[in-house]
Amino acid sequence: MSFPDERRGLRRRDLLCGGAATLLLGSCAPRRKSADRPRVSIIKAASYSGELAGTIRRALREHGVQVSGKRVLLKPNLVEFDPGAAINTHPAVVYAALEAFRSLGAAQVRIAEGPGHRRNTWELAEAAGYFEAVPGFESQFTDLNLDDVRRISLPHANSTLREIYAPQTALEADLIVSMPKMKTHHWVGATLSMKNFFGLVPGGVYGWPKNVLHWAGIPECIADLHAAFPKHFAIVDGIVGMEGNGPIQGTPKTAGVLVVGSDMVAVDATCCRIMGIDPAGVRYLRLAERRDQTAAPGVQQIGEPIAAVVTPFRLLPQFRALRLSGDLSAKEKVDDPRSRS
Amino acid sequence: MDRTKPADSGSALVSSILAGQNADGGWGYQGGASWTEPTVCALLALQTTGCLTPRVERGIRWLRGLQRPDGGWPPQPSVDQSTWVTALAVLALGGQPRDAARDRGVAWLLGQTGRESTWVEKLRSALRGEKVETGAGTTGWPWLPGTAAWVTPTVFALLALEHAGSQVEAGAVRAREEMGRAFLLARACSGGGWNHGGARALGYAAPAYPETTGQALLALRGCQSPEVSKALARAEQFLPLSRAPQTVSWLRLGLAAHGRRTQRTEGKFRFRGVMDAALVLLADAAEGGANVFPG
Numbered sequence: 001m002s003f004p005d006e007r008r009g010l011r012r013r014d015l016l017c018g019g020a021a022t023l024l025l026g027s028c029a030p031r032r033k034s035a036d037r038p039r040v041s042i043i044k045a046a047s048y049s050g051e052l053a054g055t056i057r058r059a060l061r062e063h064g065v066q067v068s069g070k071r072v073l074l075k076p077n078l079v080e081f082d083p084g085a086a087i088n089t090h091p092a093v094v095y096a097a098l099e100a101f102r103s104l105g106a107a108q109v110r111i112a113e114g115p116g117h118r119r120n121t122w123e124l125a126e127a128a129g130y131f132e133a134v135p136g137f138e139s140q141f142t143d144l145n146l147d148d149v150r151r152i153s154l155p156h157a158n159s160t161l162r163e164i165y166a167p168q169t170a171l172e173a174d175l176i177v178s179m180p181k182m183k184t185h186h187w188v189g190a191t192l193s194m195k196n197f198f199g200l201v202p203g204g205v206y207g208w209p210k211n212v213l214h215w216a217g218i219p220e221c222i223a224d225l226h227a228a229f230p231k232h233f234a235i236v237d238g239i240v241g242m243e244g245n246g247p248i249q250g251t252p253k254t255a256g257v258l259v260v261g262s263d264m265v266a267v268d269a270t271c272c273r274i275m276g277i278d279p280a281g282v283r284y285l286r287l288a289e290r291r292d293q294t295a296a297p298g299v300q301q302i303g304e305p306i307a308a309v310v311t312p313f314r315l316l317p318q319f320r321a322l323r324l325s326g327d328l329s330a331k332e333k334v335d336d337p338r339s340r341s
Numbered sequence: 342m343d344r345t346k347p348a349d350s351g352s353a354l355v356s357s358i359l360a361g362q363n364a365d366g367g368w369g370y371q372g373g374a375s376w377t378e379p380t381v382c383a384l385l386a387l388q389t390t391g392c393l394t395p396r397v398e399r400g401i402r403w404l405r406g407l408q409r410p411d412g413g414w415p416p417q418p419s420v421d422q423s424t425w426v427t428a429l430a431v432l433a434l435g436g437q438p439r440d441a442a443r444d445r446g447v448a449w450l451l452g453q454t455g456r457e458s459t460w461v462e463k464l465r466s467a468l469r470g471e472k473v474e475t476g477a478g479t480t481g482w483p484w485l486p487g488t489a490a491w492v493t494p495t496v497f498a499l500l501a502l503e504h505a506g507s508q509v510e511a512g513a514v515r516a517r518e519e520m521g522r523a524f525l526l527a528r529a530c531s532g533g534g535w536n537h538g539g540a541r542a543l544g545y546a547a548p549a550y551p552e553t554t555g556q557a558l559l560a561l562r563g564c565q566s567p568e569v570s571k572a573l574a575r576a577e578q579f580l581p582l583s584r585a586p587q588t589v590s591w592l593r594l595g596l597a598a599h600g601r602r603t604q605r606t607e608g609k610f611r612f613r614g615v616m617d618a619a620l621v622l623l624a625d626a627a628e629g630g631a632n633v634f635p636g
Binding site for chain 2: 082117118119120122123126143146147148149150151165186204205206207208209211212214215245248249
């Protein structure tokens with residue numbers, strides 16, 4: 001199919017502007033104080049069998065996440081199931097997050113998703129291993145596509161939409177934790193924590209796929225949804241991601257990381273750098289950023305330095321201009337926390 | 342509803358559907374507020390089983406009360422837009438010779454096309470030098486006005502027009518039906534069957550889904566083509582691998598529409614709402630020879 005969104009997803013102008021912005025910001029932008037910059041953790045995780053709950057709990061503490069008595073909604077990315085592919089957020093990461101938030105005193109932790117293609121979310125979750133990996137999954141999951149809805153206005157309308165119906169479960173959550181898979185995306189370059197919020201849009205109102213978002217502009221809608229649900233946090237499953245023709249037909253790519261933070265623009269920009277993608281060329285990041293978070297100096301990186309984990313993801317030809325060029329390790333040294341005094 | 346039932350306990354399924362009815366007469370997807378789609382599925386299932394109680398009449402009243410001034414239906418009372426569910430409402434209101442609400446629903450459906458098939462979008466695509474998509478020249482129905490056409494809304498629009506269209510605007514209905522069927526055939530996946538409607542994404546062949554394969558086969562009953570033959574084979578492959586009640590039911594409905602008998606599922610289903618129970622009842626009835634979506 002061809003839609004306006006595909007055409008809008010990436011413009012030559014974006015790439016040129018993005019590249020220029022990177023050069024400018026990377027070379028002469030004044031360095032902000034650490035306290036002003038959003039913090040993003042990069043945590044090495046070699047596999048899904050490790051002690052992920054403890055890892056995530058430590059990261060949440062490091063980010064000062066306060067969820068005692070709060071309602072937390074974990075929003076994984078469930079799209080389609082192909083046993084050989086890495087399409088969906090791995091259930092082990094979601095279960096680990098569930099345990100971690102519970103251990104921090106959350107009053108309620110629910111898993112919820114509204115897939116964009118498949119109508120039977122339960123069948124998809126079962127095929128993706130959620131019933132097996134998450135004890136009591138059935139009683140802890142909400143299909144956001146079929147949830148009761150309420151109309152909300154979009155406070156920062158980049159898209160042609162001015163309002164949207166949203167699921168009650170998401171609106172009632174005190175914190176929505178976006179838990180995407182680290183993937184390339186054939187329309188917008190990369191799909192990460194912000195794009196994952198498409199799953200908050202109810203199929204029961206908008207259909208499968210949620211095509212209204214495509215016509216209203218995918219990057220613009222990503223930015224609008226990010227603003228519409230401001231009580232958010234991100235935990236990106238980059239242990240095994242997807243490269244090439246993502247988000248469905250690409251191939252698995254091991255990056256061996258979890259990327260965590262409360263500023264989703266900064267988290268996604270960091271993921272892009274890990275994937276070898278220039279975040280300044282990703283239109284939705286530029287639309288949503290308010291504090292130069294797409295530039296490496298605009299992010300306070302904690303945990304692993306990007307240079308230690310960078311894993312260039314294979315890109316479709318139309319996105320090759322997004323490839324971060326030059327000596328990546330040298331470029332990212334500037335943001336290596338180990339190099340700071 | 343959240344329980345495990347043998348697939349063939351029809352009376353228990355009827356009871357569970359009746360138990361899930363809201364006080365306003367409608368049904369919700371997962372309990373909760375009433376929505377058009379589960380209400381129509383419940384009504385069709387109850388009507389198929391001959392259950393014409395005051396409860397059904399109450400459901401029909403809820404449905405009639407939801408019709409919008411433009412003739413269409415919203416997915417839910419709180420949504421102020423007519424959408425694809427109009428086709429479902431037309432199906433539920435039956436094939437009576439005179440039914441003003443249904444006829445206004447049919448007229449609304451006839452006014453909807455996929456945005457990509459409008460001359461404005463075609464011109465825009467041509468000016469941009471974009472590749473002509475599969476099925477250009479055909480037109481289906483969108484989920485929401487002003488968006489592209491997809492498989493599921495096209496399937497239900499076709500079923501609704503077949504069901505009610507003989508009573509109204511016969512010429513216009515037949516033309517749209519032909520275009521809709523052509524749309525479905527053009528969107529078939531190369532390996533057989535249908536997915537949501539994107540058979541090729543950026544030139545890559547995309548796989549079919551079981552539920553949409555069953556739905557499209559249902560709408561293409563009586564149609565003989567290579568796409569249908571491949572889809573029937575694909576549906577028969579899907580069937581033993583599928584475990585969700587709705588998925589299995591759509592496959593059974595699609596196969597039954599082409600005279601294919603399926604082996605009754607012996608295992609147990611996990612039922613999670615009125616849609617599951619209703620579709621199992623409809624599939625049972627179709628395999629028993631009933632025309633659950635009469636044309």
